[in-house]
Amino acid sequence: MKITIALLLLLGSCTLAAEFRPSERGITIVTERYEIVWRDGAAHEISTLLPRRQLLTLPDGGMSAAELPVGMGSFHGQAKEECMQNRILYGLDLEKEAPAYPAQFAPGESSRLTVEEIPNGRRLTYSGLGSDTSATLVQELTVEPATGELLMRQRARSENPGLFGISMTLLNLRPDIDFAVPYFGGQRFGGSMEGNQLVSYSWPQFWQAGLLVGELPEGGSFFLMSDDGELRPKYFKLYHTDARQGLSVQHSPEGPYDEVREIEVAPWRFNTFGGNWLEPAMRYRAWLTETYDLKPMTERPVTWFDQIALAYAAYPSITALETLAKKIDPKHILVIDLGWAEGFNRKAPLYTPRSKNYRESVDAAHALGVRLGVYTSMKLVDHHAHPLMMHEMGVTYFYDALNSDPPPPPAPVVEAPDRHFLAYIHPGSNRWIDFYSDVMVDLQNRYDLDLLYQDVSGGQRGSAGVIDGRGLHQGTVACDAAIQRKLPTTALGGEYWSEVMIAGGEVMGLQNMMSWFGEGHQERLARHAHPIQSAIFAPFSTYMTYKTPMRSGAKFHYDQNQIEAMGAIPTWKGAADERGGEADIVLSRAKLLAEGFRPHFPEAWAANVSGYLRHPDGRIIRYERDGLSSFCYEGEALRYARITGRSAWQGAEPVHIDGWHAYANGGPIGLDAESWYCLMPGASTAGRITVRELWEGTWITGSRESDTYTLITFGGAGDGELKGELVTDGTPAVRLVEPGQVLLAADASAPLTVVDEPLALDEWQKVIVAQGRVLQETEWHRPPTRWQLGEKTMMGYTVFPPLGGAGSEISIDSYVELPSSKALALRVHLGRLGGAGDGVHYVIRVNGREIWRQLSPGTERGWETAVIPLSEYAGKSVVLSLAVDNGPSGFSLSNDAAIWGEPMFVEEEPITEAPALD
Numbered sequence: 001m002k003i004t005i006a007l008l009l010l011l012g013s014c015t016l017a018a019e020f021r022p023s024e025r026g027i028t029i030v031t032e033r034y035e036i037v038w039r040d041g042a043a044h045e046i047s048t049l050l051p052r053r054q055l056l057t058l059p060d061g062g063m064s065a066a067e068l069p070v071g072m073g074s075f076h077g078q079a080k081e082e083c084m085q086n087r088i089l090y091g092l093d094l095e096k097e098a099p100a101y102p103a104q105f106a107p108g109e110s111s112r113l114t115v116e117e118i119p120n121g122r123r124l125t126y127s128g129l130g131s132d133t134s135a136t137l138v139q140e141l142t143v144e145p146a147t148g149e150l151l152m153r154q155r156a157r158s159e160n161p162g163l164f165g166i167s168m169t170l171l172n173l174r175p176d177i178d179f180a181v182p183y184f185g186g187q188r189f190g191g192s193m194e195g196n197q198l199v200s201y202s203w204p205q206f207w208q209a210g211l212l213v214g215e216l217p218e219g220g221s222f223f224l225m226s227d228d229g230e231l232r233p234k235y236f237k238l239y240h241t242d243a244r245q246g247l248s249v250q251h252s253p254e255g256p257y258d259e260v261r262e263i264e265v266a267p268w269r270f271n272t273f274g275g276n277w278l279e280p281a282m283r284y285r286a287w288l289t290e291t292y293d294l295k296p297m298t299e300r301p302v303t304w305f306d307q308i309a310l311a312y313a314a315y316p317s318i319t320a321l322e323t324l325a326k327k328i329d330p331k332h333i334l335v336i337d338l339g340w341a342e343g344f345n346r347k348a349p350l351y352t353p354r355s356k357n358y359r360e361s362v363d364a365a366h367a368l369g370v371r372l373g374v375y376t377s378m379k380l381v382d383h384h385a386h387p388l389m390m391h392e393m394g395v396t397y398f399y400d401a402l403n404s405d406p407p408p409p410p411a412p413v414v415e416a417p418d419r420h421f422l423a424y425i426h427p428g429s430n431r432w433i434d435f436y437s438d439v440m441v442d443l444q445n446r447y448d449l450d451l452l453y454q455d456v457s458g459g460q461r462g463s464a465g466v467i468d469g470r471g472l473h474q475g476t477v478a479c480d481a482a483i484q485r486k487l488p489t490t491a492l493g494g495e496y497w498s499e500v501m502i503a504g505g506e507v508m509g510l511q512n513m514m515s516w517f518g519e520g521h522q523e524r525l526a527r528h529a530h531p532i533q534s535a536i537f538a539p540f541s542t543y544m545t546y547k548t549p550m551r552s553g554a555k556f557h558y559d560q561n562q563i564e565a566m567g568a569i570p571t572w573k574g575a576a577d578e579r580g581g582e583a584d585i586v587l588s589r590a591k592l593l594a595e596g597f598r599p600h601f602p603e604a605w606a607a608n609v610s611g612y613l614r615h616p617d618g619r620i621i622r623y624e625r626d627g628l629s630s631f632c633y634e635g636e637a638l639r640y641a642r643i644t645g646r647s648a649w650q651g652a653e654p655v656h657i658d659g660w661h662a663y664a665n666g667g668p669i670g671l672d673a674e675s676w677y678c679l680m681p682g683a684s685t686a687g688r689i690t691v692r693e694l695w696e697g698t699w700i701t702g703s704r705e706s707d708t709y710t711l712i713t714f715g716g717a718g719d720g721e722l723k724g725e726l727v728t729d730g731t732p733a734v735r736l737v738e739p740g741q742v743l744l745a746a747d748a749s750a751p752l753t754v755v756d757e758p759l760a761l762d763e764w765q766k767v768i769v770a771q772g773r774v775l776q777e778t779e780w781h782r783p784p785t786r787w788q789l790g791e792k793t794m795m796g797y798t799v800f801p802p803l804g805g806a807g808s809e810i811s812i813d814s815y816v817e818l819p820s821s822k823a824l825a826l827r828v829h830l831g832r833l834g835g836a837g838d839g840v841h842y843v844i845r846v847n848g849r850e851i852w853r854q855l856s857p858g859t860e861r862g863w864e865t866a867v868i869p870l871s872e873y874a875g876k877s878v879v880l881s882l883a884v885d886n887g888p889s890g891f892s893l894s895n896d897a898a899i900w901g902e903p904m905f906v907e908e909e910p911i912t913e914a915p916a917l918d
């Protein structure tokens with residue numbers, strides 16, 4: 001490479017904030033905060049001088065620039081689908097596959113470099129980039145005197161069209177550096193990551209790509225920050241192995257790109273700091289505040305919002321709200337009614353409530369003191385409802401021009417759309433902004449709404465071109481601003497908790513983190529939740545999840561791990577009268593916010609603490625993390641805990657688990673290390689039986705209890721002696737049924753049953769069960785009814801499954817003596833009302849153990865007959881359970897009513913075989 005120094009250092013140049021020294025194929029930058037060796041368009045060696053001199057990079061280097069995108073990106077000669085760096089989300093196992101970037105044109109040894117002096121820095125011009133000899137990359141590296149920050153401005157040109165962005169890279173980073181990143185509410189990457197992998201994310205749908213913070217184990221931090229006030233597309237990549245790490249960030253202008261031969265992207269800033277991650281995070285928050293003129297929530301006209309402590313994601317049933325109002329002052333409750341309007345997509349923007357008396361429901365909620373928000377959307381319209389609107393309003397589709405071809409332009413004629421009926425539109429049009437903001441005013445006038453949730457407002461990558469001088473995200477911000485001008489006391493909410501919604505003045509981000517990706521990634525999100533994004537956003541907005549229900553096993557706890565670190569609003573997602581376990585924790589968090597606790601970010605963080613809350617009087621709540629388990633303390637007093645990976649728990653104070661029957665030394669025993677448990681302060685009220693000792697390798701899997709019997713089921717291997725005590729006035733019989741598995745204590749003999757006689761299920765116990773334990777008794781939604789489904793009419797017992805998925809069920813239980821018959825079976829007719837949805841599972845349990853399960857999709861109205869063999873239990877006294885849980889989604893939909901039709905014991909061979917159990 002040829003190096004030409006165009007301008008010599010002049011006398012007096014020592015007054016500059018930095019020293020720039022020519023180096024091999026680049027330049028070395030030396031300041032009082034850091035030293036950087038810049039070569040071939042990337043930072044190859046970096047040292048921080050704060051709080052003392054430390055290497056950020058490996059002294060022997062070894063990382064090739066080809067391992068991450070560097071320099072100019074161009075579609076010339078490349079298909080968009082081949083451009084891996086422009087996918088919204090992907091990962092690569094580096095042990096199996098090496099990354100490749102065919103669309104990247106980077107400086108190299110064949111490039112010619114010219115270095116020129118400019119105010120406070122140098123301009124590096126690389127001529128000839130890879131195979132594109134006509135391409136030029138210009139990087140202006142300046143040090144800002146006021147902050148000491150290195151600003152990296154970049155532009156590129158080529159004789160060939162298709163330029164889509166410029167990537168800048170930090171190579172050879174130490175493998176022990178951790179990155180605090182604003183991904184899915186805040187995460188820890190880097191040194192905490194497992195395995196050798198390349199991860200790639202785009203902005204803003206999942207990643208707030210304006211900021212990356214690195215922390216060194218010995219103390220000190222650094223950041224890479226976007227200086228982009230126009231909210232343009234960004235991509236981030238982390239290359240992580242046990243030997244080294246690298247970061248690459250890409251800026252792109254708005255599309256289209258097909259004819260682009262010259263581009264300029266927003267600058268990146270780099271700096272080092274003597275403190276932890278909080279110092280650079282606060283620097284970025286200051287930049288956001290100044291750039292978008294942000295006002296704290298407490299200084300906006302929507303003064304009521306700061307009091308919200310509990311979100312209720314449901315239709316505003318007054319009965320349900322009255323029940324919730326007994327748990328917490330209703331002024332702290334916000335109802336988020338996402339399904340309030342007709343049509344799956346709510347026919348935006350023609351919002352017609354499902355209920356003809358919706359205003360009366362809102363007024364009744366307000367009379368209780370409850371606030372109410374509904375679904376709206378500035379970016380989703382229905383093609384069928386509005387075939388002319390896109391053409392008339394001057395809007396077009398928004399799409400990812402970096403990774404897909406544009407759709408056809410909106411047709412000015414009425415015709416069936418040739419794409420999905422949901423049109424994702426670019427909201428930049430002045431006519432659309434005026435129209436849509438007026439629609440919001442009309443909605444507020446008609447229904448007196450408190451919050452308008454703008455679907456996908458904070459989402460998508462933003463490269464769908466410019467309308468009326470605005471890119472996609474600029475259009476979102478302008479549309480938000482127009483609504484706020486017209487409705488200053490109505491709150492706005494959006495998606496993903498991103499800079500786009502923050503810039504638009506939205507006070508709340510809505511999204512469900514656990515609805516994305518597989519269980520492994522969800523666990524990783526929960527394990528490495530970090531408070532960085534909350535530290536940046538908390539003064540301006542808050543966050544709530546709306547999809548994960550209570551009683552959903554691991555997913556509930558994964559969400560809680562994240563929202564604790566974020567200080568987010570807890571969400572009541574279940575029946576209003578829900579109690580025990582997860583419901584107690586949701587309510588506990590809500591009461592903390594109602595008391596006045598708010599997210600807190602002290603300069604020094606104790607080890608294993610994932611989040612703090614602070615009360616105005618100085619009291620501190622801390623969330624300690626041990627693996628996935630989380631403990632909420634005020635001082636040394638435990639407020640609650642969520643634990644997993646343990647077989648027992650002992651603490652300084654008594655704690656209990658709802659519905660638990662095994663305790664020793666003041667804490668629960670017999671826990672399944674693979675399950676989650678909610679610990680609450682206070683001594684246990686175990687019921688009639690307390691198990692004091694179990695044999696090795698055994699745990700409790702579930703329990704049932706009534707006035708006459710107690711059933712406890714066990715898992716694990718081995719056999720041994722149970723030690724316990726009976727907490728009853730009498731002395732019921734205690735016996736093992738199926739040795740080593742079931743303990744059954746009954747005060748009286750089980751009533752005898754007979755064959756060929758319908759069972760009166762309405763006389764049985766009807767309970768809500770989660771993870772094998774009874775939470776509470778529950779009422780029938782409707783009394784036993786004769787149902788005519790198709791050609792058959794019979795007596796049916798209707799059940800609506802609770803939220804929560806497998807392991808969360810409505811169970812109809814009774815302690816009975818089964819008839820003596822070698823061919824004993826239970827015959828039941830499974831009734832469904834038909835319609836959309838993913839169905840329900842019908843489940844039969846004997847002594848708490850599942851013996852039969854069948855998925856009923858329920859798309860067709862009618863009865864299905866099932867005969868379940870019970871011969872091995874004939875003549876025995878057992879607890880028999882007829883249970884229903886949700887379909888695969890774990891959510892109860894409107895058509896998910898399940899009907900048990902005339903169950904009875906029969907003497908006949910089964911007509912369906914029980915599927916193999918997991």
